Amino acid sequence: MIEIERFDPFNNRLCRNVRNALSENFKKVLEQKEMQPVRRAAGFFLNDPLPGCVRTYIDQRLAAYEQVLADVRNRQLDDPLDVAVAIWDRGLFFETHEYLEPYWMTADGDDKKLLQAIIRAAGAYVHLEQGNLTGAKRIAAKAMAVLEVYQDRLSPYLDPRLLLATLKSLDPMPPTFAGTAGPRNRPIRSIDDR
Structure with a gap:
């Protein structure tokens, strides 16, 4: 070995x-x-x-x-973004990406853009975990550009301002979101609709 x-x-x-x-x-x-x-x-x-x-x-x-x-x-939890937040909150950023990818692949329009941005945000933390600041910065910028536009769609699941702030600063301590979301409204289809 x-x-x-x-x-x-x-x-x-x-x-x-x-x-x-x-x-x-x-x-x-x-x-x-x-x-x-x-x-x-x-x-x-x-x-x-x-x-x-x-x-x-x-x-x-x-x-x-x-x-x-x-x-x-x-x-x-049965909504894909609720499940993704639970995965994220345990520091499982690669798994967050992997879990959301099939939903992103079958989504369209605003849902597709939002899912891709969350996948990229998780990817930024995957790069940070490995000490790749350049990769993290590049992918975080792509995520932030979309997340800023879709904050209202994201707010039922997590605090988008907190996510944007940590991505902007590349804070090595990722945010957790359990309990930070606003009122429930489901912009992404449920698992049963996949």
Whole structure:
């Protein structure tokens, strides 16, 4: 086993494979409302000797996935953006991107633009996690341009001013949004409409 210093899916194949397998199976967790798919994927990797940072990543992801699943169940979340906010609030930015991508691909008009902006905002934090300030700045600027226009559509789910401020400053401490949204009004279609 080769020891690696930090979990880096941009430059290390094992890290990339672990991240992608876990996030892909996490989408199944959200569909099936049970942890078995991601536990099975994690077990595939955990059966072999792993660098410490990879094992830690898997353990942290599994714990965060459990928390998201509990949030979805306890709060009876079924709207894609409500679920995405629950994922975001656990610091799962790559998973936020992966979860919203199928909705973005089938959306059109304003919904498509808004979903792409949220995906880009999550992407900015993925880059920040890896210390890629240049990439984070570039993608945050693209996200902010759209999020500023669609603040009213976003406000039922989260505080758009808080998101815009943290993206503008590239604050390494991402905002959390549970409880920051305004009155409920559903501009994005529900999961059942997908």
